[in-house]
Amino acid sequence: MNPGQIQDWVEGCLRDDRKSQELLYKHFFPVLYRICQRYCQDDMETMSVLNDGFLKVFTKIHKYNSSLGAIEAWIKTVVTHTAIDYVRSRNRRAFQVVHLDNIGELPEEEAPISDLNPDILLQGIRRLPQTTKTVLNMHLFEAYSHKQIATTLGISESTSRWHLTEARKKLRQYFSEGGDSALDASRQKNMYS
Incomplete structure (x- = not known):
């Protein structure tokens, strides 16, 4: 173009x-x-x-x-x-339910989704609860910091971290329980692409 x-x-x-x-x-x-x-x-x-x-x-x-x-x-x-x-x-109420200011730093694990094709990733993301999905999108795809996410959504930074950790956990669970075939197919496709 x-x-x-x-x-x-x-x-x-x-x-x-x-x-x-x-x-x-x-x-x-x-x-x-x-x-x-x-x-x-x-x-x-x-x-x-x-x-x-x-x-x-x-x-x-x-x-x-x-x-x-x-x-x-x-x-x-x-x-x-x-x-x-x-x-x-x-979903104004959904962004105000989890306040985890006193739990300390949550580990940021390596995302299990980096090698998935976009269609399979979208399937998993759409299964996430709305707040968790929004935090994941803002952090992973839009490169927002937890501070920016917290300010934008009116939540604490630790709540943002919790939602990101929860998103990763739920996506791993989704792909290990029912998405294995989709995950394997995606990895094979990327391997041969």
Whole structure:
């Protein structure tokens, strides 16, 4: 993809050109859909969050400044924040239930998911409780620190660590109990790719 073409679409979006919006949407749809899938329970919810995110992109595109980085990163950030905001507003009580400030540091184990293909990983992630899933997504995929997660979700840093540890534990359990065949198939596929 020619970066100049993306810039042309951005300039069209600044003029509210529907064709430019459509082309930008179609171009970024696959990667942004995958991000929203990780935060949402089903495909209908995923599409709703993704479309809300793109609406924000189109209405706030005039705030984009190239000195902040590539347009791709800005769009990804807007859509990711839309997904996080959606989950947080829908599950406000869920983020306030676990407070583990006095348990000390939890060990951060090596994630058992680094060599899984995205479809199999998504199956496991979608089985996680909402708060645990959100913390995992923010830490693992969006590279948020526990401090950033705590601030964004209104939880403590130790609660964020607990949810990450819990996510890893539940994913290992999922793949050892029923996901073994999926895990093995994924590893074999990656080995021969």
